[in-house]
Amino acid sequence: MxxxxxxxxxxxxxxxxxxxxxxxxxxxxxxxxxxxxxxxxxxxxxxxxxxxxxxxxxxxxxxxAGRTVVRRRRLAERLLVDVLNTKEQHVRSSACEFEHILHRGIDENVCILLGHPRTCPHGKQIPEGECCRKAREELEHVVAPLSALKNGQRGRIAYFDMREEQRMQKMLAMGVLPGIPVSLVQSYPSYVFDLNHTRYAVDKEIADSVYIRIERD
Structure with missing residues (x-):
């Protein structure tokens, strides 16, 4: 019904x-x-x-049913912010309208497009969908946090899982954006990575929050 x-x-x-x-x-x-x-x-x-x-x-x-509605709502917020660059003051009202058109199947496609994000822009957990479970099983951790990479491993920025605006702004100022190639150089005492011919160092909390789509050899 x-x-x-x-x-x-x-x-x-x-x-x-x-x-x-x-x-x-x-x-x-x-x-x-x-x-x-x-x-x-x-x-x-x-x-x-x-x-x-x-x-x-x-x-x-x-x-x-409630879990599905919450999932659609938070995916809609993620899509509006990450892809459509919607301003903060319009996100909640727009997502409220948008979630009702993300019917089953479409919401899965949006989730796949976004790289199976774990949280909405406000830091709330996005309930896992079937596509997320399949991605885990079939793709064998193709997307993983920067902190999980081995030295020398390469990939592209997939998405962020950050709750602090200040940390997000730091990443953006460094040019760390979805789709940008990145390579981990070292993981101790800090996480050092190369991005756009420039070398950066971040702490573990940030490295845990930047998700990489890992390149396969």
Whole structure:
């Protein structure tokens, strides 16, 4: 059963509240809803939630559906920032609209395009998809953090997994951008790498946050 956008938005909020904020249920009042609200009736009929008074819980199907909506939302944010260069103040509202068109299959294609990112631009975990699991099994770690490379190993920047804006700006100022070739020179006491005929050194925290698409010999 295909849900309305309102239904998907409620599942998204409930999934985050229950799974990431570690709550057992969600009070309908915090959603501005009542048990007889059309969207609540929709979710009940679809078997996505159960009610106990004014508290709603996710069913197994509802939890799976909510996880998918959260994944689409955060992939949309990643796409808007990394590929479409959307300004920060427009990311959340644009992603809210964009996530509803990332149907199953399309969201997998976006995830593959982005190199299976682990977090959204706001540092929140992106739920793993089937494409991520297959990539791990079939590609044998083709994409790995800079810190996992062996000395002399080469590749291209795939994506960043950084939560601190200052560190991200440092990388951009150095010219560390997706698609740029990079080669690890040494890994101790700091991580030294060559990029665009220039040699740079970074600490482990940064090296853990820069993901490289490794070149195969």
């Amino acid at each position: 295909k849900l309305s956008e309102d239904g998907e938005n409620i599942l998204e909020r409930m999934w985050v509240h229950i799974n990431e904020e570690k709550n057992d249920s969600m009070d309908l009042g915090s959603l501005g809803l009542e048990a007889g609200s059309p969207v609540i009736r929709e979710l009940l009929e679809a078997g996505n939630i159960t009610l106990s008074g004014s508290h709603a819980r996710l069913s197994e199907n509802g939890s799976s």
